Amino acid sequence: MNAVLTPLAGAVAVEVRPSTIHGEGVFALRSLPPGWRVGVYEGRRYGPEELRERPPEREMTYVFGLSDGTLIDAADGGNATRHINHSCEPNCQANEEMADDGELDIVIRTKRRIRAGEELSIDYRLDVGGDDPARYVCRCGSARCRGTMAL
Ligand SMILES: [Zn+2]
Numbered sequence: 001m002n003a004v005l006t007p008l009a010g011a012v013a014v015e016v017r018p019s020t021i022h023g024e025g026v027f028a029l030r031s032l033p034p035g036w037r038v039g040v041y042e043g044r045r046y047g048p049e050e051l052r053e054r055p056p057e058r059e060m061t062y063v064f065g066l067s068d069g070t071l072i073d074a075a076d077g078g079n080a081t082r083h084i085n086h087s088c089e090p091n092c093q094a095n096e097e098m099a100d101d102g103e104l105d106i107v108i109r110t111k112r113r114i115r116a117g118e119e120l121s122i123d124y125r126l127d128v129g130g131d132d133p134a135r136y137v138c139r140c141g142s143a144r145c146r147g148t149m150a151l
Contacts, residue, residue, distance in 0.1 A: 014038065014080070014120065021085040021140055025119045032114040038092060039081045040099075041106035043074035065127065066096060066104050081108050086149045087121030089142035094122050126150045 013032060019025025026038075041064055048069035062074035062082045074082035084092065091114050097107045108122065126136055126149045133150035 038108040044076035087140040
């Protein structure tokens with residue numbers, strides 16, 4: 001069964017299915033133009049001061065950090081955008097955009113035209129603190145792969 005990313009204007013344009021990069025990925029079902037809005041990275045928000053309250057046993061797999069220090073954990077209330085895999089040569093980009101309610105959102109948009117069937121990807125640019133970047137192995141397979149999902 002495939003999860004489908006909603007809501008989108010018009011017909012369903014992407015779907016979640018197994019990826020050769022890692023686990024599940026998000027794939028275009030039709031050609032997507034450059035700058036196309038894939039979706040908002042949703043999930044539970046944690047302010048910098050709330051980090052201690054976060055369940056410690058939970059993995060950091062789906063955590064996205066904003067420039068104002070807010071963290072969005074898509075393991076809790078996330079949508080299909082959390083399945084977008086990392087690539088060192090991505091075809092999508094995650095940007096901070098101000099929503100109508102004044103909240104800062106992470107919006108995923110295509111960087112270039114994407115063919116039907118292509119997997120969507122973003123550069124995670126993981127902030128691993130003092131950790132060894134080699135622990136975050138990248139298998140994106142692009143010619144410019146830097147070997148790690150870390151910055
Ligand atoms: Zn790579």
